[in-house]
Amino acid sequence: MDEGRKIFRYSAAVAQIRTRTALERGTRCDEAPRTLQLKLMVRSIVFPRVLGKSLDELQPLLALLQGLGFAGGNEWHEGGSHGVEMLAPRGGFELIAATDSPSVDAMVEVADADLAYEIVKRLIPTLSQKMGKDEAPGSDFDATLPTKKDGAPRISKEIGDTSYGARLFEVEVSGVRLGFISYARKTDARGMEGALDARGKKFAIVIARFNSFITERLLDGALLALRQCGANAKDIHLVHVPGSFEIPGAARHLAESGDYSAIVCLGCLLRGGTLHYEVIANEVTRGVGQSAQETGVPHGFGVLTCDTLEQAIDRAGLKSGNKGYEAALAAVEMACLREKVTVGKTASVKGAQ
Secondary structure (H helix, E strand, C coil): CCHHHHHHHHHHHHHHHHHHHHHHCCCCHHHHHHHHHHHCCCCCCCCCCCCCCCHHHHHHHHHHHHHCCCEEEEEEEECCEEEEEEECCCCCCCCCCCCCCCCCCEEEECCCHHHHHHHHHHHHHHHHHHCCCCCCCCCCCCCCCCCCCCCCCEEEEEEEECCCCCEEEEEEECCEEEEEEECCCCHHHHCCCCCCCCCCCCEEEEEECCCHHHHHHHHHHHHHHHHHCCCCHHHEEEEEECCHHHHHHHHHHHHHHCCCCEEEEEEEEECCCCCHHHHHHHHHHHHHHHHHHHHCCCEEEEEEEECCHHHHHHCECCCCCEHHHHHHHHHHHHHHHHHHHHHHHHHHHHHHC
16 A cells, blocks of 8 residues: 555544544534644643753753753743753654664754754853863864763754755754754755854944833843844943933944944833833834934844733843843844945945046
């Protein structure tokens, strides 16, 4: 029997059982799939794995996953035991028929494996140092070499193309083997894009003091992103303003100075009982966008506009990632893109002459 027919046969059998169950529960046939999906089907799945005896032993892997964009999920602490979930937007089983066991414990699909590879290479020296590694991060550091301390991260398989058209590399950290893959790589169709390379570039971060409980977390995320992209600490300048309304004006002055490759704007607006929220949110968004367009200097927009404090907390490093981190990454990428476009224009002009 054809392999596709086998899968279809099993799927059809499952559908029949699902419909029969729905009928027994008094649900119409045409509603059965949706009703069962909502009421009976699996909502999520977690594969627990013991990696150590303390939270400190989990930190290298947690830092690696957070650096690649995983969001923190539920945590539990009971006695001397601890558990921390790391969540991806979606996931699933992969059922394999093969003679050999897979080389990884989990496969993570990413939007761009090459970009993820660069992020991991920059994270590894920092994680290794925290675990007591002797080597200092630098140009001579080889992330692919076996580490001196058990559990320290290393790239176990260099990035490369697979026979089925994907890009893949593998990492081993804290005893877990992870594969990172991106499918349907379309190099020819990609065109021009900026890299996440902040080396040699200067950045200004404009941060509002109002709602500092949130904005300080956004600032932590932005600084982390810039450091991971290679920015030097002395090339990152912080500018504090009273509130989000003052962000566009400060960003405009900084951009017009010509001293910065990009500006990162961080603030937090929470909806109240009047129209004040809408007025400020519209003006801040318009002002930051106008500053970026008229000065030509990229602006990363990390101003939260939330209905509740809980939503803001989620977007400042909890369930929905850290928008300050994302704004800084966008600023770095756009600064690199602007540099690349400028170089391309200069080359075209010289060629025409």
